[in-house]
Structures are given as structure tokens and as C-alpha cells.
Amino acid sequence: xxxxxxxxxxxxxxxxxxxxxxxxxxxxxxxxxxxxxxxxxxxxxxxxxxxxxxxxxxxxxxxxxxxxxxxxxxxxxxxxxxxxxxxxxxxxxxxxxxxxxxxxxxxxxxxxxxxxxxxxxxxxxxxxxxxxxxxxxxxxxxxxxxxxxxxxxxxxxxxxxxxxxxxxxxxxxxxxxxxxxxxxxxxxxxxxxxxxxxxxxxxxxxxxxxxxxxxxxxxxxxxxxxxxxxxxxxxxxxxxxxxxxxxxxxxxxxxxxxxxxxxxxxxxxxxxxxxxxxxxxxxxxxxxxxxxxxxxxxxxxxxxxxxxxxxxxxxxxxxxxxxxxxxxxxxxxxxxxxxxxxxxxxxxxxxxxxxxxxxxxxxxxxxxxxxxxxxxxxxxxxxxxxxxxxxxxxxxxxxxxxxxxxxxxxxxxxxxxxxxxxxxxxxxxxxxxxxxxxxxxxxxxxxxxxxxxxxxxxxxxxxxxxxxxxxxxxxxxxxxxxxxxxxxxxxxxxxxxxxxxxxxxxxxxxxxxxxxxxxxxxxxxxxxxxxxxxxxxxxxxxxxxxxxxxxxxxxxxxxxxxxxxxxxxxxxxxxxxxxxxxxxxxxxxxxxxxxxxxxxxxxxxxxxxxxxxxxxxxxxxxxxxxxxxxxxxxxxxxxxxxxxxxxxxxxxxxxxxxxxxxxxxxxxxxxxxxxxxxxxxxxxxxxxxxxxxxxxxxxxxxxxxxxxxxxxxxxxxxxxxxxxxxxxxxxxxxxxxxxxxxxxxxxxxxxxxxxxxxxxxxxxxxxxxxxxxxxxxxxxxxxxxxxxxxxxxxxxxxxxxxxxxxxxxxxxx
Amino acid sequence: xxxxxxxxxxxxxxxxxxxxxxxxxxxxxxxxxxxxxxxxxxxxxxxxxxxxxxxxxxxxxxxxxxxxxxxxxxxxxxxxxxxxxxxxxxxxxxxxxxxxxxxxxxxxxxxxxxxxx
Numbered sequence: 001x002x003x004x005x006x007x008x009x010x011x012x013x014x015x016x017x018x019x020x021x022x023x024x025x026x027x028x029x030x031x032x033x034x035x036x037x038x039x040x041x042x043x044x045x046x047x048x049x050x051x052x053x054x055x056x057x058x059x060x061x062x063x064x065x066x067x068x069x070x071x072x073x074x075x076x077x078x079x080x081x082x083x084x085x086x087x088x089x090x091x092x093x094x095x096x097x098x099x100x101x102x103x104x105x106x107x108x109x110x111x112x113x114x115x116x117x118x119x120x121x122x123x124x125x126x127x128x129x130x131x132x133x134x135x136x137x138x139x140x141x142x143x144x145x146x147x148x149x150x151x152x153x154x155x156x157x158x159x160x161x162x163x164x165x166x167x168x169x170x171x172x173x174x175x176x177x178x179x180x181x182x183x184x185x186x187x188x189x190x191x192x193x194x195x196x197x198x199x200x201x202x203x204x205x206x207x208x209x210x211x212x213x214x215x216x217x218x219x220x221x222x223x224x225x226x227x228x229x230x231x232x233x234x235x236x237x238x239x240x241x242x243x244x245x246x247x248x249x250x251x252x253x254x255x256x257x258x259x260x261x262x263x264x265x266x267x268x269x270x271x272x273x274x275x276x277x278x279x280x281x282x283x284x285x286x287x288x289x290x291x292x293x294x295x296x297x298x299x300x301x302x303x304x305x306x307x308x309x310x311x312x313x314x315x316x317x318x319x320x321x322x323x324x325x326x327x328x329x330x331x332x333x334x335x336x337x338x339x340x341x342x343x344x345x346x347x348x349x350x351x352x353x354x355x356x357x358x359x360x361x362x363x364x365x366x367x368x369x370x371x372x373x374x375x376x377x378x379x380x381x382x383x384x385x386x387x388x389x390x391x392x393x394x395x396x397x398x399x400x401x402x403x404x405x406x407x408x409x410x411x412x413x414x415x416x417x418x419x420x421x422x423x424x425x426x427x428x429x430x431x432x433x434x435x436x437x438x439x440x441x442x443x444x445x446x447x448x449x450x451x452x453x454x455x456x457x458x459x460x461x462x463x464x465x466x467x468x469x470x471x472x473x474x475x476x477x478x479x480x481x482x483x484x485x486x487x488x489x490x491x492x493x494x495x496x497x498x499x500x501x502x503x504x505x506x507x508x509x510x511x512x513x514x515x516x517x518x519x520x521x522x523x524x525x526x527x528x529x530x531x532x533x534x535x536x537x538x539x540x541x542x543x544x545x546x547x548x549x550x551x552x553x554x555x556x557x558x559x560x561x562x563x564x565x566x567x568x569x570x571x572x573x574x575x576x577x578x579x580x581x582x583x584x585x586x587x588x589x590x591x592x593x594x595x596x597x598x599x600x601x602x603x604x605x606x607x608x609x610x611x612x613x614x615x616x617x618x619x620x621x622x623x624x625x626x627x628x629x630x631x632x633x634x635x636x637x638x639x640x641x642x643x644x645x646x647x648x649x650x651x652x653x654x655x656x657x658x659x660x661x662x663x664x665x666x667x668x669x670x671x672x673x674x675x676x677x678x679x680x681x682x683x684x685x686x687x688x689x690x691x692x693x694x695x696x697x698x699x700x701x702x703x704x705x706x707x708x709x710x711x712x713x714x715x716x717x718x719x720x721x722x723x724x725x726x727x728x729x730x731x732x733x734x735x736x737x738x739x740x741x742x743x744x745x746x747x748x749x750x751x752x753x754x755x756x757x758x759x760x761x762x763x764x765x766x767x768x769x770x771x772x773x774x775x776x777x778x779x780x781x782x783x784x785x786x787x788x789x790x791x792x793x794x795x796x797x798x799x800x801x802x803x804x805x806x807x808x809x810x811x812x813x
Numbered sequence: 814x815x816x817x818x819x820x821x822x823x824x825x826x827x828x829x830x831x832x833x834x835x836x837x838x839x840x841x842x843x844x845x846x847x848x849x850x851x852x853x854x855x856x857x858x859x860x861x862x863x864x865x866x867x868x869x870x871x872x873x874x875x876x877x878x879x880x881x882x883x884x885x886x887x888x889x890x891x892x893x894x895x896x897x898x899x900x901x902x903x904x905x906x907x908x909x910x911x912x913x914x915x916x917x918x919x920x921x922x923x924x925x926x927x928x929x930x
Contacts, residue, residue, distance in 0.1 A: 565841070565921055566834045573830050599865075600814050608814075611821050615828035618843060631843045634825075638850045641818070645863040646883035650853075650891055657899045661846065668906050671913055672839055679836040679920055688834040696827025699855070704819035707858035716886040720878035723885075724871045732869040732878055732885035737892060748893050755900035759907040 001045070002057045002071035002124050005038055005081075006134075009117030016109025019096075025451055028096020031109060035088035035116060042073075042081045049078050049480050056126065065129075070188060072126035075480025079325065080123035080247075080254055083332050087246045088116050090455030094340050095238040097452040098347060108148055108236065115141035119247050123254060126189045128177040131255075135173065135219070138248050139166040145239040146232045158234035161542055165218050165228045173215025179208035189258065196262025206268060212255070213272055220252030220306045223280040227538030230291075230299040237343025240295060245302050246336040250328060253306065256313040257324060261487040265316065273314020274402065278413045280307030285420035286531050294342045294352045294428060298335065301378065301424055304417055305331045308393065313485075315410055316401025321485040322492035323389070323396035325478045330389035330463070334377040337459035338428070341371045344448035344456075345432055349441040354431040356440025361433040363445040366453055368433040370460045377463040379425035380418055381512065385463045388471065388494050390418060394504035415511050422515025427522060467496045570688075573695045581698050588705035604644060611637045622676060624669045632662045649733045815858055822858065825851030836921050838909050845905065849898040853891045 012034045019027045045055050055073040062068075073081070092112065099105045118141055121134035140163070147159030181187040183202040184195040192199070199205055216222070221229040232244050243249070256273065263269065284304025291297040305327065312324040344367050346352045349360065361368040377386030397414040400407050466474050471494040482492045498505055518525065560571060614634035621627035635658035642651035680688070719732055719740060727735035737745050825847050832844025857863070862884075869885035871878050878885070916923050 566836065569830070569833050573834075597814075600817075604814060605817065608817050608821050612824040615824055615847065618847070619828060619831060624839060627839065627843055631846055634847060634850060638854060641821075641854065642857075645857070645865060646868040647857070647888050647891075648868050650857075650888055650895070653892055653895050654853075657895055661899065661902055664903060664906050665842070668910055669839065671910065672919055676837055676840065677919075679922075688831055691834065692827040692831035695830045696823040696825075699826040699851070700819045700823025703822040703855050703858050704816055706855075707815040707819060707862060714886065716884050717880070719885050720869065720880065720882070723878060724876050730871040730873075732871065733888045733892065736885055736889040741889065744893060748897055751897050752900040755904040758904050762907045762911045 002055060002073060003059060003069060005041060006071065006117055006121040006124060009034065009038060009113055009120055013110050013113035013117065016113050017106040019109050020103070020106030025096040025100055028093050028451070032089050032092040034113065035085045035092055038120070039082065039085040039089055042078065042085055045073055046078055049073060049075055050476070067129050067187070068127055069130055070127040071124040072190065073124060074484045075482070076254070076257055076484035077123050079328065079478065079481040081120055084116060084119045084123065084247050087242060087332060087336050090458060091238050091242040094452055094455045097449050098238055098343055099236065104148065108145070111141050111144045112239070112242070115145065115243060115248070122251055128181055128187050128189060128192065131189070132174055132177055135251060136167065136170050138251065139163060139170060142166070142232070142243050142248055145243060146235040148236050148239065149234070152234070155234040158231035162228045162232045165225055169215045169218025169225070172211040176208045176211030176215060179204045179211065183208060193262050199263060200266060209263070209268055212259070216252030216255050217276060220249050220310065221303050222252070222276050222307060222310055223283055224536070224538060226280060226284065226303045227542065229303055230296050231539070233295040233299050237295070237339060237346065241336050241339030241343065244299065245339050246332045249302065249306060250309070253309040253313060253328070256310065257485045260313055260321070260485050270314060270316060270402065273310050274410060277307045277311030277314055278410060280304070281311060281417045282413055283531060285417040288424040289420060289427065289525050290528070290530065292354050294345070294354060294432065297424055297428060298338055298342060301421070302335060304421070305335070308414070308417065311410065312393065312396060317396055317399050318488070318490055319392065319396035319399055321482045321490045323392035324485060325481045325492060326389040326392045326494060329478065330377065330385045333459045333463045334374040334386055337370060337374040337456040338378065340452070340456045341367055341374070344452050347452070348448055349438070349445050351440045353440060354427065356438050357432045358435040358438035359433070360445065364447050367448055370453065370456045371433065372429050373460045373464060374456070375425040375429045379422045379515065380508065383467055383496060385466045388467050388496060390508060391504055392494070394507050398503050415507050418508070418511035419515045419518065422512055423518050423522070423525065426519045471496060570691060573691055577695055577698050580702060584698065584701050584705060588701060607637060607640050607644065624672055624675065627676070628662060628665045628669065632658060635661070649731070814863060818854065818858055818863065822851050822854045825854065837919050838912065838921060839919060841921070842905055842909060846902065853894055856887050856891050856894065859887060
């Protein structure tokens with residue numbers, strides 16, 4: 001069932017392409033049936049989970065690597081899967097209106113469904129490797145969605161930045177997950193959690209966790225990787241609302257929550273997550289107030305809330321899991337709605353800039369009403385679900401599991417971010433819907449189409465209705481998710497009004513009050529300098545890093561691949577020396593017998609020594625003929641070595657080949673310069689000589705070590721005994737070549753034939769020298785007969801020009 | 814004797830490397846010839862050791878090859894290598910011939926932009 005859910009979204013993705021031919025919104029209503037069906041199916045599984053059960057399914061994939069498509073549905077997966085499919089339904093519908101008439105709509109739907117399948121796979125996976133695969137698939141589909149308007153450089157940059165950062169983090173995550181799997185002895189998430197104590201005692205715990213944190217922090221836009229999220233706002237608004245607010249960016253939080261039950265109670269977990277989450281929360285909240293673009297404002301507020309979630313996952317305490325779950329739900333409800341409404345405003349008014357918008361409440365009353373309600377929820381104003389979640393956050397922050405001193409700091413940070421939350425919510429509403437009419441808007445602004453408002457209306461209604469009597473039911477629904485995050489039996493109890501007025505409520509009201517006062521100072525706060533020092537600008541660091549890599553690659557390529565054969569040769573030879581020499585020196589000569597001269601006759605020495613003499617003669621040859629003769633002499637001496645040491649077949653072949661090669665060389669040199677010029681400088685020659693001598697010494701060492709090791713029994717013995725009985729031949733070498741390894745010989749013949757074809761092509765077929773051709777500028781143009789030959793039609797061309805090159809072709813044969 | 818032959822292999826490789834680092838096409842080809850000799854001899858030494866006067870032939874009396882005879886396996890491999898290397902050398906020679914016609918030079922540095930030919 002679970003596999004089917006994931007596969008449905010992925011396999012139905014091509015259906016999205018129908019939107020290419022049908023640009024009316026009706027296509028959205030039809031396509032929305034897919035995620036709706038998924039939502040209903042997942043809901044149908046909910047009773048099992050609510051009853052404390054668990055739905056599992058596994059398909060073996062690569063069993064030897066511990067890789068299997070294993071899926072499980074528990075409370076946490078259920079919450080995320082419902083969010084992904086539920087909000088997905090609304091987004092699919094919304095897209096039909098937002099992108100109406102856009103020729104790329106089919107492509108957008110295709111990618112959106114792929115993302116949906118990947119995200120469902122991610123939250124349902126019960127195997128860390130399966131989860132990782134879907135994790136990366138969400139990064140890739142996010143890249144495609146952000147780069148949807150690929151005509152714009154900013155969209156391409158945003159897409160690339162998101163991809164590089166999340167996939168870079170993904171690499172760290174993969175290593176972390178593998179370490180985790182090794183420490184646990186299993187890649188199944190439930191078994192990893194069961195082995196929590198064993199993992200924490202393992203030395204792999206710290207590196208595994210740090211790498212997993214890197215993956216989660218990049219994915220969930222935590223400081224200092226947060227800057228990719230605002231840049232990803234180049235995506236069409238449906239994608240921003242879906243991926244970069246409601247679902248994908250929460251994947252990091254999801255994984256942290258997933259590992260929370262048994263891996264969390266260590267100082268590493270506590271301090272890393274608390275500090276990073278707190279920093280992100282504050283930076284996001286402050287920066288959101290400095291943004292003019294409403295999507296940018298929402299992006300930074302998302303970063304702030306993601307920071308809050310990481311903080312809640314990290315800080316411990318009995319209430320933190322419940323607060324985390326409530327925050328995830330509340331944020332998905334109001335932020336999903338606000339993004340879609342921001343898209344509606346952009347769509348109708350033609351701008352997203354706060355300084356150009358204003359007074360839209362008359363032109364877009366429904367949009368305004370929904371945005372105001374959702375913003376109130378974002379600000380945490382009572383009776384909305386955002387308030388309930390904020391109460392939970394404060395309750396958790398008051399009763400956190402941090403040491404004294406630090407706990408107060410976290411509490412202050414949470415309250416501060418709540419204050420700024422009020423401020424940016426107010427900026428959004430007052431800047432867009434109130435005040436004088438904006439200057440940069442379209443002439444006639446209309447209300448957004450009803451289909452575009454349906455999604456936000458539904459989400460906003462939930463934000464409003466849930467606290468009005470449905471809180472106990474909501475708590476029941478969320479309890480399994482809390483159970484999945486906490487193994488200490490944390491209970492979620494949502495309330496609108498606490499039974500007694502405690503510290504959380506006082507802090508909440510104080511935050512609202514301070515926030516309301518601060519709205520009077522909005523211009524000063526907007527103009528305030530950035531809280532980060534200028535050098536800590538993620539955008540700039542990213543650009544510098546990308547530029548640096550490209551420049552480094554250019555230098556590297558220019559150095560190594562300069563188009564000169566001998567520099568490649570130099571690098572190859574040096575690499576050989578560097579790679580082979582150290583292991584050879586360390587292990588190559590262990591237990592080697594010193595060379596003895598027993599049974600060695602003088603003529604062996606002499607014939608062996610003649611080879612180096614021939615080499616020296618080759619090197620020193622001043623004329624081409626001298627070089628040929630010296631090299632041939634070396635070849636003949638090698639043949640003589642074969643004669644001495646019982647290899648008559650080799651000697652015979654070598655002799656024949658050497659003679660033929662010499663003949664060819666002489667033919668070639670008929671066209672070459674008569675003598676060698678000194679082309680290299682003396683310093684180059686001595687440098688190359690040094691390289692050559694070192695390489696020769698290494699190879700000599702390899703040869704000696706290889707010839708002296710004790711052989712493991714090899715297949716030569718079988719060849720020796722079965723040569724006559726199986727191959728009916730007395731010469732074992734011949735039998736091997738034509739019988740035992742006959743196919744190898746066939747391959748050898750094919751190689752020779754291919755070489756022959758190549759030689760024929762080079763010597764016989766050639767472009768006709770064109771007198772009109774300018775050697776420096778124009779590339780080679782085929783002449784008419786050549787075109788005819790290439791097309792396989794000899795009659796089409798003029799036969800005449802062929803004769804021109806006949807004398808040249810005949811030369812040397 | 815393997816020690817002496819190992820040194821010979823080393824000199825073959827050193828000479829080949831030096832020649833292949835030169836700018837002349839002809840020297841490059843000669844270097845490749847030396848390289849193939851060196852490789853063949855290196856393979857030759859990697860068998861069960863070098864044996865004098867005992868080629869891997871079947872003994873008529875017993876019907877099997879004496880175990881003291883030379884290793885047939887690496888001889889078969891080298892035989893293949895020699896032949897393939899011959900095809901390769903012939904190809905390179907034809908290539909050098911064409912290159913010389915096209916560029917009119919023996920200097921590899923004059924062939925940096927041969928992709929335009």
C-alpha cells in the first residue's frame with residue numbers, strides 16, 4: 001500500500017503534461033484528483049496509526065548492500081504525508097489559475113508530481129538509504145521548479161544555488177547515514193532507533209551526527225546555509241508555497257525529529273541544534289523585517305520558523321516534542337495560505353514590492369480577509385492556531401532541558417522572535433492591503449479568481465476553526481506524531497486558554513504588546529543595519545566559492561591539458577612513479593632473495609647488456625636512419641633474449657614483426673626530415689632525463705619484485721597437462737592461442753583488421769586540397785564529390801577533382 | 814639472471830619515457846617501440862621465472878609438459894601483445910605520415926591545432 005502511494009505520485013507525473021495542450025483551469029481540477037486520492041488513501045490508514053499501530057511494507061532491492069525499499073507509516077510520517085498530499089491537492093488546483101495560459105504548465109505539473117512522490121517517499125521511508133534517494137530527488141525536483149523561468153539569470157542562479165547547497169549537504173548526509181547504519185548494524189530506521197544506546201556509545205556517533213546535521217541544516221535552510229531559500233523564491237509561487245514553505249524545507253526537521261527518540265540526549269545534539277536553531281530563528285525574524293519583497297519577507301519568516309523547529313528538536317524538555325508538532329502544523333497552515341495569497345497579489349497587482357503595493361483591501365477584499373486572518377495566526381494572536389502553537393513553544397521554552405543560564409537565553413530568544421513575528425505580520429498586512437493605493441501596481445486590480453482563493457481559504461479556515469472546539473480532536477490526531485518523536489511518553493494537550501495564567505501566557509501577551517508598539521517604529525526598523533557583519537553574506541561567499549572553483553578548474557585544465565602530448569606524458573609518468581614507488585619500497589622487497597649468479601653464462605650477460613647499449617645509441621642518434629637502426633637492434637636483441645630463455649614462438653614473431661616495422665619506418669622516413677633537430681633546450685632535456693631515469697628505476701624494481709615473488713598456483717599447470725589430451729598439440733603456447741584462448745586470438749585479428757582499415761582510410765581517403773581554402777580561418781569544407789561519396793551516391797558529384805590528389809596518394813606505396 | 818633482466822626492463826622504460834617526452838614525432842614512435850619491448854619483457858619476467866633451454870613443449874614420452882619447462886601462459890600473452898603492437902605501430906606510422914603531409918613538420922608543437930585539419 002505504501003509503495004503504491006509513493007509510486008502513484010511518481011508514475012502519474014507524466015499526466016501533468018496534458019496541461020500542455022489544455023490551458024483552461026479545468027485541467028487543474030482533474031489533476032488535483034491524484035493528490036486528493038493519495039490524501040484519502042493515507043487518511044484511510046490513519047485509524048491504524050491512531051490506534052497505536054504501524055503500517056509497514058518492504059520490497060528487497062539490493063539485499064547484499066542492505067538496500068531495500070522499506071516503508072513505514074507512523075504518527076510522524078502520517079502528519080507529513082497528510083500535509084504533503086493535502087497541501088499538494090490545493091497547490092495543484094492553485095497552479096491551474098496561477099499559470100493559466102503559460103505554455104510551460106505541463107512541465108511544471110510534471111516536476112511538481114515528481115516532487116510530491118519524492119517527498120512522500122522521503123517521509124514514508126523506513127530505510128535510511130531509501131530515504132536518502134528520495135531526499136536527493138526532492139533537491140533535483142526543487143532545482144527544476146526554481147529554474148522554471150529559465151530565461152531569467154536570477155532564476156537559474158537561484159536554482160543552481162539551491163541545488164549545490166542542498167545536494168552538497170546531501171553528500172554529507174549520505175556519509176552520515178552510512179556511518180549511522182554501520183554503528184547500528186542496520187540501515188532500517190526502526191532498527192537504528194532501537195540500537196540508540198549502542199550508537200551513542202560508538203565512536204562513529206559524533207562524526208555521523210555532525211554529517212547528518214550538515215544535511216539537515218542545508219535542507220532546512222539553517223544558518224549559515226539559510227541564504228539559498230530567499231534566492232529560491234525565483235520559483236513560481238505555487239512551488240514556493242509548496243516546497244519552500246510547507247513541505248521540502250521541513251525535511252531536515254523531519255529527519256531530526258525522526259532520530260530524536262533515542263539519539264538526542266547528548267550534549268552534541270543539545271548544543272548544536274539549540275545554537276544553530278536559535279541563531280537561525282533570530283536572523284530570520286530580524287531579516288524578514290528588512291525585506292521589501294513580500295515573498296522575501298515570507299521566506300525569511302519561514303527561515304525563522306524552521307530555526308524554531310530545529311531549536312525545539314534540540315533543546316529537550318518534556319513539552320518540546322508537542323510544541324514541535326504543533327508548530328509544524330500551524331506553520332504549514334498559515335504559511336501555505338500566505339504564500340498562495342502573495343502569489344494572488346503578485347498575479348493581480350503585477351508587483352511583489354511592499355513599497356509599490358498598498359490599499360488593496362478594496363480591490364481584493366477576499367484576499368485581504370484571508371491574508372489578515374493567516375497573518376494574525378503567524379503573529380500568534382489569540383484564538384488562531386498560530387497562537388496555540390506559540391503557547392506550546394513558550395511552554396516548552398520555559399520548561400526546557402538546557403542547563404541554567406542557557407535556558408533563560410533560549411526563552412528570551414523565543415520571545416524576541418515572537419515580537420519580530422508580530423512586526424513582520426503587521427508589515428505584510430498593512431503594506432499590501434492598507435494605506436494609500438500603491439504606486440507600482442497595475443491600472444485596474446481585480447479580485448483573484450475563486451479557484452486561486454480556494455486553497456488559502458481552506459487552510460485559513462483550518463487555522464481559525466481548529467482552536468474553536470476542535471483542539472482536543474487535533475491533539476488526538478497529533479499524539480501519534482508526538483509519540484514518534486519522544487520515547488518518554490510526552491503528551492500533547494492543546495489549549496486556547498490555560499487553566500491558570502502562567503508564565504507562557506504572560507510572555508505571549510508581552511510579545512504581542514511589544515510587537516504592537518514596535519509597529520510604530522517600522523521605518524526605523526526597516527532601515528536598521530543588518531545584524532550580520534558584511535563579510536558574513538552567504539550570497540557573496542557562495543558566489544566567491546563558485547567563481548573560485550571555476551577559476552581553479554580553468555587553471556588546473558590549462559596546466560594539465562595544455563594540448564601538448566609531452567606534458568601529458570610527464571604527468572602520466574610522474575603519477576606512475578608517485579603511485580607505484582611508495583608501496584613498492586614498503587612491501588615489494590620483503591623476503592626477497594639476493595640475486596645470485598648460479599648457472600648464468602657470460603653470453604647471457606652480454607646479450608642482456610647489448611640492449612641498454614642499443615637504447616643509448618637510439619637516444620643519441622643524430623640522423624633518422626641511425627635512430628631506426630639502433631631501435632631495430634634493440635628489437636632484435638629482445639628477440640634473442642626470447643631465444644635464450646625458452647620462448648621460440650616469441651622469438652620468431654618478434655623477429656618478423658621487427659623486420660616489418662623497420663621496413664615501414666624506413667618508408668615513413670622517406671618523407672620526414674633527414675636528421676633530428678635539437679628542439680628542446682638542455683634544461684628540458686636534463687629534466688626529462690631525470691624523470692625517465694626515475695621511472696626506469698621504479699619499473700626495474702617492479703620487474704624484480706614481480707619476478708621473485710612466490711607464485712600462487714596458476715592456470716599454467718592446467719595448460720601444461722591438458723595441452724595434448726584436450727588440445728591435441730605439443731606446443732603449449734600454440735595450443736593456448738588457437739584452442740584454449742581461441743576467442744582472444746580472434747579478437748586480436750579484429751584489432752589488426754581495424755588498424756588496417758584505419759591505415760587505409762588515412763592513406764587512401766582524404767579531403768581534396770581546395771585551392772580556395774584559407775588555411776588559417778575557414779574550417780574544412782567537403783567538396784562536391786566528397787559529399788556525394790558520403791551520401792552514398794557516386795553519380796551525383798563531379799568526378800573531375802579526384803585526379804588532383806592522385807600523385808600524392810600514390811607516393812610512398 | 815632475473816635481476817639483470819629487470820635492469821634491462823628498467824632501461825627500456827627509461828629510454829622509452831625519454832624519447833616520448835621529445836617533441837619529434839619520429840622519436841615518439843621510436844619511444845613507443847621501446848615501450849612495447851619493455852612491457853613484453855616485464856610480462857616475460859612475471860611468469861614462473863626464466864628458464865634456459867626448456868620451451869613449453871609436450872614431452873612425447875609422458876604426454877604432459879615437464880613442470881620445469883618455461884611458463885606457457887605469459888608467452889601466449891606476449892605473443893598476442895607483439896602482434897597487436899605491430900598493428901598499433903603500423904597505424905601510428907600511417908598517422909605520422911599523414912600528419913607530416915598535412916603539417917609539413919616533425920615537431921609536435923606545430924600540431925597543437927590539428928583538430929582544424
